[in-house]
Amino acid sequence: MPPIDILILSNGPGEVTTWVRPVVQALRQQLGEDRSQIRISVILSPCPNATGKEIDIILSYPQVDRVQPAQYFWHFLLWGKTQENWDWRSQGVVIFLGGDQFFPVVIGKRLGYSTVVYAEWEARWHAFIDRFAVMKPEVAAKVAPKYAHKFTVVGDLMAEVQQHEKNQQDYFNTELIGLLPGSKPAKLLQGVPFTLAVAEYIYTERMQTKFAIFVAPTLDLQVLANFAAPQKNPFVKIFGSPKAELLDTQPPVLKTTSGLTIELVTRNPAYDILSQCRLCLTTVGANTAELGCLAVPMIVLLPTQQLDAMKAWDGLPGLLANFPGIGSTFAKITNWLFLKRKALLAWPNIWAQQMIVPELKGQLQPAEVAKMVLDYLDHPEKLEQMRLKLQSIRGKAGAARKIAQLVREEIETKQNKRNS
Secondary structure, three states: OOOEEEEEEEOOHHHHHHHHHHHHHHHHHHHOOOOOOEEEEEEEOOOOOOOOOHHHHHHOOOOOOEEEOHHHHHHHHHHOOOOOOOOOOOEEEEEEOOOOOHHHHHHHHHHOOEEEEEEOOOOOOOOOOOEEEEOOHHHHHOOOHHHHHHEEEOOOOHHHHHHHHHOOOOOOOOOEEEEEOOOOHHHHHHHHHHHHHHHHHHHHHOOOOEEEEEOOOOOOHHHHHHOOOOOOOOHHHHOOOOOEEEEOOOOOEEEEOOOOEEEEEOOOOOHHHHOOOOEEEEOOOHHHHHHHHOOOOEEEEEEOOOHHHOOOOOHHHHHHHOOOOOHHHHHHHHHHHHHHOOOOOOHHHHHHOOOOOOEEEEOOOHHHHHHHHHHHHHOHHHHHHHHHHHHHOOOOOOHHHHHHHHHHHHHHHHHHHHHO
16 A cells, blocks of 8 residues: 555644544554554644644644644645645545535645545535545435435544543542633633632532532633632622632632632543533533533523623624724624524534523523522432433444544545556
8 A cells, every 4th residue: 555644624622622533543543553654634724712722732642743733724725835835645535524614625636635524414515525424314314315325424523532531530429510611701701700609609508519610721720810809800799709719739729718619620621520520500602512522411601791791702793892992882782682582502402403401691690590500419310311312412432433444445445446
């Protein structure tokens, strides 16, 4: 077999940690460790949820040989040149693991490589892609019969995470509540004091409960602590949140005046710890997708005590909301319209097109949310029901191994054609 290049296209932190990692592991298991025969490269495309840590995460995967960050993607897509002017072998496969499904069409054609696309919910460009690895049969069922031979149901790449974490030792031997207040200042401004106030209320009623804040990788711990300081964040008083002090312990914690300590989890991803949570309180966004894939019960919170504080929108709305002068007014109008919509907000609910996990938005009160949490803890059968529903909307494990097998088949097919 001649030397082969495998190029993986991906984008955001979720895809990098939960899709790319198991696939490159499976590729090496099936195709071998000889880099002179199989070389694996990863090129990232821009993603609004990117943290800036994706390159470091990929470089930590020993199976990967080369990585290019997202800021050089468009030059590569348009002109075919990487930032470090990579060479390309005559034969290879492009694997799509996040971004726009049009990208492998262009890049595969330019390099003369086969293309394999992993599709969770929808597959596009059927005529131009060689193989589709889909999560569920429903995705393949939408395809015209003449393209059906290209489709293979492989299962859920996210389920690889679930399978891995089942083998981990329990992090806590008691009930753990996860707090995910967000990563952007506009969300943290309300999210940190609100979740701290909820935790404090629960602690007074149920002292055996443990709490952990899962810290975004781009967030400095002292910056996080500032959102819990009344002199730096007016929402601490608005929500009646306890004052919390950052303690430089191992692991670091926030400690309130009542004695409640909340561990700060800085490792990312921390799926082993997240999977041990009885319940998580989270803001809207990518967090809900990851929790859903881990089948962790959650309550999704969007407090709106000050509408113009929620300026964490992506794209043009975010730019206008932060524009001097008109920004505050625009943010209030945008958020008011957003809250009036009946659309589902959490990714598991969007996937299922029904309310699987509670979504709470508006003038939320910490005590009311805490009572809801306490009710769930007192009735674990409700949490188990939510967990089972979350599991039901995802596919089965084993997807990474099957994707690697499709790649092997494409390599062998091309090789046979060349030899015939």
